Amino acid sequence: MPGMQEPTTNEPLVVPAGGDVGNPLLDAFRDAMALGTTVTETTVTETTVPETTGFGERRAEAIARYGFAIPTEAALAVIRHHSPAGVVEIGAGTGYWAHLLQQRGVDVVAFDPEPAPSPQNTWFAGTPPWHPVHRGDHDTVSAHPERTLLIVWPTKDETWAATAAQRFHDAGGRCLVFVGEGPGGRTGDATFHAVLGELATCLHCAYGSLSSPCTCGVEPQWQRTQTVELPHWPGFSDDLHVYAAASPRGGAPRRFRRRYGRRPATNARGAGR
């Protein structure tokens, strides 16, 4: 794909200070959208079958090389604004978002149980990482409550993102950024969306949804404060959402206060600084 920056070794890419702060995934996405789909005709026995080489293939290539969601400067600026003590990212895959954030001055520690290029991580098997991604899972978040927790495209119907959001909150984490689709979408499970305060109704009990766990007893621990629209591959609806810890007393959770003092006042002037 034109416009792509090639990772060439198994080592994370090192971008010199003041070097390129590009976004080759966004470039690749724009190129793909400009090209549109190509429809060719293939003759199978006596029937002519239209064969579409379209966005699915280009999206799969982009995921394998970069990741699932397409960052923009606005989205990266919002994360930067909300991360005065840096970011802890889990499920980081190739570390593409971490790389772009680090280029823009945000300190990022990134984890994945199977960091790229692990053959066990079939989405990114063989892909060199863009940023150092350490081996670690949802448990690692408790050690970094001063950072902002970043979770991009948590695996659909798996429980780990919900556990991470709960443990991060209980450890005193104050800010969580989730990039993905809403309840019932392709990212996370119903418990995750309930913990984020996005699911008022239990889909299991109200609609008999067998694919959703019962969320009746799940305490919403987060409150959405901001949404940034992202470019989507056709048919997808992933955006960036910022959450603040919901605390019954309106202050920082006790464990956080003991370690880091009082919660700083919220800056209501928005992102990008």
Ligand SMILES: C[S@@+](CC[C@H](N)C(=O)[O-])C[C@H]1O[C@@H](n2cnc3c(N)ncnc32)[C@H](O)[C@@H]1O
């Ligand atoms: C759909 S991929 C998304 C990867 C990356 N965030 C992106 O957007 O390209 C989900 C990632 O979650 C990781 N993962 C699986 N179980 C996990 C766990 N318990 N804790 C953290 N990450 C996990 C997988 O290894 C995989 O890299």
